[in-house]
Amino acid sequence: MRKAEGAPSTDILTENCQQQDIMLRERQYRLACEDNLSFIERLPGGYFKLIVTSPPYNIGKPYEGQLSMQEYIEQQRQVITECVRLLAEDGSICW
Numbered sequence: 152m153r154k155a156e157g158a159p160s161t162d163i164l165t166e167n168c169q170q171q172d173i174m175l176r177e178r179q180y181r182l183a184c185e186d187n188l189s190f191i192e193r194l195p196g197g198y199f200k201l202i203v204t205s206p207p208y209n210i211g212k213p214y215e216g217q218l219s220m221q222e223y224i225e226q227q228r229q230v231i232t233e234c235v236r237l238l239a240e241d242g243s244i245c246w
């Protein structure tokens with residue numbers, strides 16, 4: 152899966168963030184700082200009980216590129232398709 156046109160550069164996504172593995176209450180969590188599609192395509196399908204996203208608004212915020220509406224919808228379609236693949240049968244998504 153390719154990185155969407157107009158998505159923030161890897162530099163912008165990582166300049167204030169380093170990947171970290173965090174242990175909390177005997178569970179391991181990963182803070183990943185990279186293009187979301189590149190990251191989630193490596194995750195196992197049907198595994199996740201809850202997916203919460205906070206997608207770009209695409210209204211020209213300083214921290215985001217701005218895509219045409221068609222490109223934005225296509226980018227989000229790819230993300231939602233991947234999220235559906237990742238969800239467990241009884242999982243929930245908050246997009």
Ligand SMILES: C[S@@+](CC[C@H](N)C(=O)[O-])C[C@H]1O[C@@H](n2cnc3c(N)ncnc32)[C@H](O)[C@@H]1O
Binds near residue numbers: 205207208215
């Ligand atoms: C609407 S903002 C989220 C704001 C966040 N929920 C908060 O409360 O601060 C969308 C975020 O998605 C990030 N983003 C945009 N495209 C991305 C991509 N392809 N991969 C990873 N993050 C991306 C932007 O840099 C921005 O921080």
